[in-house]
Amino acid sequence: MAGRAAEPEVIWARPERTGRGPRPAYTRADIAAAAVRIADAEGLDAVSMRRVAAELGCGTMSLYNYVPRKEDLYELMVDAAGGEHELWEPSGDWRADMLRVAHQTRALMHRHPWLPRLMSPVYGFSPNALRYLEHCLACLDPLPEPYGTKLELIAMLNGIVTTYVTNELATDERTRSLPWSQERENAIRIAYLGGRIATGEYPRMAAAFAEDAGPIDLEAVFERALGRMLDGFGPRR
């Protein structure tokens, strides 16, 4: 009694099972899986404590025995998704390996479109985050730089992937979600933008739109961004 002590600790620091009392009906993995299932099928906003509890088949407040705050539920989800990273024996070519990491992360985020929104702090040292980091560092073994630099590289890689995938997803979303037909939405946008540009206040924007290099290949843009970033590291040039 006397108020259960609120625990600010990282969820990974508290043991999943303490030994006292009846054995918990679910594991953290169960809970994470349920939340991920909902988020995949109905979007992140559908993930509420009530909904997850219903998916598990337990009372809403029972969830709070496993997850002190909703934020921690999110951490469980991110970790579960991170577990889908398949790791491999480093090839010896750190550049190729890091490109492969980036593409895998991108695929992961496309499979779980809610991931980017939950990844604001680069990584929270969840079990699978540690596995992932260790793997990246292993891939970077051939790179003659201190670990500090390697961690910077990894952070930057994750940042770029997150940024680009977020953009891709936003574009997808925009074209899919509204039944006001994409053409109508686009027409409105173009009309507005065209009107703005026609004022002559933005000559370079006008030129950029006039340039019109056909439909932009987002995949290629992603590739170029990665390449340029990795060029910034590597053996002293």
Place this chain on the structure above:
Amino acid sequence: MAGRAAEPEVIWARPERTGRGPRPAYTRADIAAAAVRIADAEGLDAVSMRRVAAELGCGTMSLYNYVPRKEDLYELMVDAAGGEHELWEPSGDWRADMLRVAHQTRALMHRHPWLPRLMSPVYGFSPNALRYLEHCLACLDPLPEPYGTKLELIAMLNGIVTTYVTNELATDERTRSLPWSQERENAIRIAYLGGRIATGEYPRMAAAFAEDAGPIDLEAVFERALGRMLDGFGPRR
């Protein structure tokens, strides 16, 4: 009657004033300013339709005359913050100018810590976003690349700034928010991480932490990231 047509359009495409009926009591700028004031003082989560209406001194539902959905309120906020960008006559050195842009954006985000969270799609063509883009393009005039490449550069710059500031803010937040004293929180984290590392499963992570190059200088990390990114562009090397 017959249901007011829900309007999916971008808020910037609808005129602020139509001419008919009583003149609106507030301008979009008033509303944006109120929301920004609240977000700055009490955090983004304190920005609710009710709260903003109260700040303005009007009824909650009156806000919906100006802003069809809450999401549009966010757009107003982002645009208002974007208006704080001070633009200058390009120096002729595009690299220096872009660094200056980056630092200014970073400062802006530190002044308005809620900004990164609202900037998921790189930019939504709000009035101030257009001003900003045009200015960046002007700074990039000396760079002999097509506009497509320049836009990629700008997107990447914004992405990196957002990523790094998000990290900085998360760190700040973590150290500030909880009165459980930062030492306690840190101690728990270190203990957990140390325990994990001690298992020997993560030898490179262990080495990375052992490297211990003193307290990390986030500012310097930011600078290096920018430099490396800009190196990826520039005259053919």
Place this chain on the structure above:
DNA sequence: TCGTAGTTACGTACACCGTACGTAGTGCGC
């Protein structure tokens, strides 16, 4: 072996959220 303390489970309740809808009043364009 047996209390008892620490857990699990979960229903109820509260304060808050976004916003659909209806109604009343206002002032411009025809």
Place this chain on the structure above:
DNA sequence: GCGCACTACGTACGGTGTACGTAACTACGA
């Protein structure tokens, strides 16, 4: 001057996170 499009705003609905109280259960210390 009429009518209509607009502003203003109160009420209400279905949702949210979660504090708190209670009952059942089990592993440990005596």
